[in-house]
Amino acid sequence: MVEFGKKIWKDGKVVGFDEGGHTSLLTHTLHYGVGAFEGIRAYKRADGATCVFRLTEHVDRLFDSCKLVMIEPRVTRAQVHEGCLDVLRQNELEEGYLRPITIMGEGAMGIHAPDNPIETYVIAWKWGAYLGxxxxxxxxxxxxxxxxxxxxxxxxxxxxxxxxxxxxxxxxxxxxxxxxxxxxxxxxxxxxxxxxxxxxxxxxxxxxxxxxxxxxxxxxxxxxxxxxxxxxxxxxxxxxxxxxxxxxxxxxxxxxxxxxxxxxxxxxxxxxxxxxxxxxxxxxxxxxxxxxxxxxxxxxxxxxxxx
Ligand SMILES: Cc1ncc(COP(=O)(O)O)c(C=O)c1O
CATH class of the missing domain: 3.20.10.10 (D-amino Acid Aminotransferase, subunit A, domain 2)
Structure with missing residues (x-):
C-alpha cells in the first residue's frame, strides 16, 4: 500500500486527506473516464534543496489535457503550481511524487453533463524506482x-x-x-x-x-x-x-x-x-x-x- 501524504490540495486549499480525499460513487469521471492528470517528481538535490522537476511544463500539460476534453479547472495554472509546492511542504516530503488530477464531480449522470463541478486535486506520495x-x-x-x-x-x-x-x-x-x-x-x-x-x-x-x-x-x-x-x-x-x-x-x-x-x-x-x-x-x-x-x-x- 502506498504511503500517501496526509494533506492534499483541493481547488486552492490544503486540506486533510479525510476531509477532501474521498469522492462520491456518483463522480462522473468514475463512470465515463473524463479526467486529466499528471505525474510529477520532486527530488532532494545534492545541495539539500527540494526541487520539483519541470513543474511548469507538467501544469501546462494538465491544462492542455483538460482543453482536449473540454473541462475547465476552477483554478489557475499558477494556483496548481503553488498547490504542488504546498502539498510537499505541508506533508514535509523532501522527495515525492505529485499527482494533480482534474475530474468531473457529482451531478448529472448522463454522458453529457456540462454543469457538473470540475474539481482539481493534488495528492503526494513517496515513490521509489517505478520499474525497480x-x-x-x-x-x-x-x-x-x-x-x-x-x-x-x-x-x-x-x-x-x-x-x-x-x-x-x-x-x-x-x-x-x-x-x-x-x-x-x-x-x-x-x-x-x-x-x-x-x-x-x-x-x-x-x-x-x-x-x-x-x-x-x-x-x-x-x-x-x-x-x-x-x-x-x-x-x-x-x-x-x-x-x-x-x-x-x-x-x-x-x-x-x-x-x-x-x-x-x-x-x-x-x-x-x-x-x-x-x-x-x-x-x-x-x-x-x-x-x-x-x-x-x-x-x-x-x-x-x-x-
Ligand atoms: C503513456 C505515457 N507515455 C509517456 C509517458 C512519459 O511522460 P513524462 O515523461 O511526461 O512523464 C507517460 C507518463 O506520464 C505515459 O503515461
Missing amino acids: KEGLEKGIRCKIASYARHHINVGFAKGKLTGQYINSVVAKHEAIASGYDEAILLDVNGYVSEGSGENIFIVKKGRITTPPLSSSILAGITRDTVMTLAREDGTPLQEERITRDELYLADEVFLTGTAAEVTPVREVDGRAVGTGQVGEVTRRLQERYFDVVRGSDTSHPEWLARV
Whole structure:
C-alpha cells in the first residue's frame, strides 16, 4: 500500500486527506473516464534543496489535457503550481511524487453533463524506482503488447486522460502475466509507439531514434529532457517512425518517464537488446538525467521549482 501524504490540495486549499480525499460513487469521471492528470517528481538535490522537476511544463500539460476534453479547472495554472509546492511542504516530503488530477464531480449522470463541478486535486506520495532499482541498473525485459495504442481519431494521444489508461493497464497486465516487466505498444499502423507509461528510444550505431509525436505517443516531458541532454552531448538524434524489427535489432533500447526516469531495456520479446548489457549511450544519458534532477548539475535552472 502506498504511503500517501496526509494533506492534499483541493481547488486552492490544503486540506486533510479525510476531509477532501474521498469522492462520491456518483463522480462522473468514475463512470465515463473524463479526467486529466499528471505525474510529477520532486527530488532532494545534492545541495539539500527540494526541487520539483519541470513543474511548469507538467501544469501546462494538465491544462492542455483538460482543453482536449473540454473541462475547465476552477483554478489557475499558477494556483496548481503553488498547490504542488504546498502539498510537499505541508506533508514535509523532501522527495515525492505529485499527482494533480482534474475530474468531473457529482451531478448529472448522463454522458453529457456540462454543469457538473470540475474539481482539481493534488495528492503526494513517496515513490521509489517505478520499474525497480535493479531495472534502473541492469535493464528490464519488455513484451510487445497485443493491444495497439489508440488511433489518433479514437483518443487523444497528447492528453494524459484517465479513461485512456485502460489501454495501458491491459497491456501492462499482459506483459506481467507473460513474465515480462513492461509492455511496448505499437500504433495502429504497426509502428513502435511507446511503453504503457513511458516513451521509448532506440540506439543504433551511436544514433538515437525516438518515435515522432504523430506515432500516437504522449509528448513526454522526460522525453524532451533526454532529447535536450543528448543534443547537448552532440549525440545524433532523430524523431522517426520505428519498426518492430528495428527494435529487435537495436544496439540499445531505453524508456523514459517521470515515474520510470531513464530505464534501460535489456530484452524485447525474448531477444537480447545488443549484448544484453546496458549500453554506453543509455548509461551516459541516465547519469546526466540523475545529475540534472537530483545531482550537482545546475545547467538547467529553468527546469527546477524550489519547494
Ligand atoms: C503513456 C505515457 N507515455 C509517456 C509517458 C512519459 O511522460 P513524462 O515523461 O511526461 O512523464 C507517460 C507518463 O506520464 C505515459 O503515461
